Amino acid sequence: MILRFNSCFCALALLFVLISSEQTVAQVDTFEFDNDVQQQRFRTLSDELRCPMCQNTNLSGSTGGVAEDLRREIHRMILEGMSDREIEQFMFERYGDFIFYRPRLTAQTVLLWFGPIIFLLIGGLVARSVFRRAREVGETEVALNDDQKARLNKLVGNK
Numbered sequence: 001m002i003l004r005f006n007s008c009f010c011a012l013a014l015l016f017v018l019i020s021s022e023q024t025v026a027q028v029d030t031f032e033f034d035n036d037v038q039q040q041r042f043r044t045l046s047d048e049l050r051c052p053m054c055q056n057t058n059l060s061g062s063t064g065g066v067a068e069d070l071r072r073e074i075h076r077m078i079l080e081g082m083s084d085r086e087i088e089q090f091m092f093e094r095y096g097d098f099i100f101y102r103p104r105l106t107a108q109t110v111l112l113w114f115g116p117i118i119f120l121l122i123g124g125l126v127a128r129s130v131f132r133r134a135r136e137v138g139e140t141e142v143a144l145n146d147d148q149k150a151r152l153n154k155l156v157g158n159k
Helices: 004-024 036-048 065-079 084-099 111-140 146-156
Strands: none
Touching: 004 146, 036 065, 065 084
């Protein structure tokens, strides 16, 4: 019985190692840069730009073909001497605001940027109104006639 348990455990452990090792093998891009500043710019841009194919993964964390192409394109543009602003503009023209994790502030993205604050303020005003009405209702005194007082005392147990 113990031998059977150990062999099953070993088989499961081996299967786990095989599955997890396949997932941990990721493609590593090796780009050559003239200096550390260019390399840092590449890393920053790759971290700040979203992969259009992967939806919610940055370019540096994606193994998709589109992400590889975009990393190669960023590398080429950095070596050509383009500024970060020019590279971002190129990506924007090609993929729109979706490429940025932090979209630019434009007429189309105003609600995206300020919507949470607006909804928080509206929620605060609604909560304030609800609490004010509840307080007003709680502060009003209810006048009871003698029959109602007697009935209340009977229910409460007072004489």
